[in-house]
Amino acid sequence: MTQAVPLKMESVAEALAIFGRVLIDEPMNRHTSFRIGGPADYLVVPSSTRQVPGLLATARNLGLPVTVLGNGTNTLVRDGGIRGVVIRLSACATITRLGVESLVAEGGTPFPRLAREASRLGLTGLEFAAGIPGTVGGAVTMNAGAHGADLAGVLECIDLATPAGDVLTLPVDRLGLAYRSSTLPDGIVLNAVFHLTLGDRERILRETQRNMDLRGRTQPILTPNAGSFFKNPSGDFAARLIDEAGCKGWDEGDAEVSTLHANFIVNHGRASSVQVLALAERVREQVAKVFGVVLEMEVKTIGSPA
Numbered sequence: 628m629t630q631a632v633p634l635k636m637e638s639v640a641e642a643l644a645i646f647g648r649v650l651i652d653e654p655m656n657r658h659t660s661f662r663i664g665g666p667a668d669y670l671v672v673p674s675s676t677r678q679v680p681g682l683l684a685t686a687r688n689l690g691l692p693v694t695v696l697g698n699g700t701n702t703l704v705r706d707g708g709i710r711g712v713v714i715r716l717s718a719c720a721t722i723t724r725l726g727v728e729s730l731v732a733e734g735g736t737p738f739p740r741l742a743r744e745a746s747r748l749g750l751t752g753l754e755f756a757a758g759i760p761g762t763v764g765g766a767v768t769m770n771a772g773a774h775g776a777d778l779a780g781v782l783e784c785i786d787l788a789t790p791a792g793d794v795l796t797l798p799v800d801r802l803g804l805a806y807r808s809s810t811l812p813d814g815i816v817l818n819a820v821f822h823l824t825l826g827d828r829e830r831i832l833r834e835t836q837r838n839m840d841l842r843g844r845t846q847p848i849l850t851p852n853a854g855s856f857f858k859n860p861s862g863d864f865a866a867r868l869i870d871e872a873g874c875k876g877w878d879e880g881d882a883e884v885s886t887l888h889a890n891f892i893v894n895h896g897r898a899s900s901v902q903v904l905a906l907a908e909r910v911r912e913q914v915a916k917v918f919g920v921v922l923e924m925e926v927k928t929i930g931s932p933a
């Protein structure tokens with residue numbers, strides 16, 4: 628009986644390079660806002676959304692697990708990195724106007740750029756998005772939101788590439804969008820169609836600026852972090868609970884509960900995922916002890932332990 632011989636990394640990289648740029652053993656701390664994470668076996672940046680179905684089918688045929696990453700602004704990658712292929716759509720970021728009140732954005736489009744484009748065109752509905760540093764694909768998966776609004780309120784449908792390499796168009800009511808979550812089928816968001824409303828351009832720009840100013844004052848945006856670490860429990864704020872439980876300023880190595888916003892964990896330089904998770908666990912235990920509330924993580928943890 629002949630035994631299957633594992634393909635060499637270079638041969639795999641060659642097979643994947645048909646679809647875009649391939650990096651081998653790429654440190655994920657370069658691709659996450661936390662600046663934390665060990666290497667991905669292969670990081671592939673497809674040259675266009677048209678390449679994505681073929682890339683997914685090829686990865687499946689090679690038996691490689693696939694992870695999709697947007698801007699890595701809601702993700703903690705463990706120190707051992709990620710086995711298989713990580714796909715980032717950073718080269719797929721085109722915005723197209725569809726009729727008067729709709730915009731189509733590719734999955735890798737920075738959400739703030741989409742918000743800026745909408746306000747430039749005098750389209751209202753995305754003022755909340757200007758300071759959310761992820762991509763459109765990440766925003767769909769997380770149902771990103773702020774200032775009392777979220778993506779579910781303006782999304783019409785998406786095109787999704789499935790692991791088998793098919794492309795499905797799914798209307799918003801098939802995505803199970805809820806508070807910072809979705810039930811998106813496995814796959815990669817290639818495009819999202821947003822339905823907006825023509826409005827007063829000056830008012831839209833003013834509101835967007837007000838949201839940005841508020842963020843600059845209340846969030847530690849200059850120190851690496853992954854946004855709100857825990858989800859707000861129903862009817863309350865995680866930040867209030869963490870603050871009043873006395874956790875602000877707690878640390879583990881370079882990971883610290885921000886002294887500016889208690890629901891942010893910041894990385895002062897060389898924090899590891901182990902340190903972040905240990906700190907988060909201490910915070911969870913303390914909040915449970917003081918308030919009887921068990922906090923749920925909003926940040927997604929992926930990858931292998933070191």
Ligand SMILES: Cc1cc2nc3c(=O)[nH]c(=O)nc-3n(C[C@H](O)[C@H](O)[C@H](O)COP(=O)(O)OP(=O)(O)OC[C@H]3O[C@@H](n4cnc5c(N)ncnc54)[C@H](O)[C@@H]3O)c2cc1C
Pocket residue numbers: 660694695696697698699700701702716734735758759760761762763764765766767768769770771772773807814815816817846848852853854855927
């Ligand atoms: C300073 C700061 C402020 C923030 N403020 C907010 C806020 O106000 N409101 C808010 O909701 N969030 C906020 N966040 C969190 C984060 O920006 C959002 O959750 C954002 O939507 C994540 O997008 P991303 O591209 O970075 O996703 P990633 O972190 O890269 O990925 C998140 C999830 O989306 C999936 N994903 C990414 N792209 C695709 C794709 N194309 N197809 C399928 N799945 C995909 C990933 O697999 C993963 O499961 C903040 C983060 C930071 C750092």
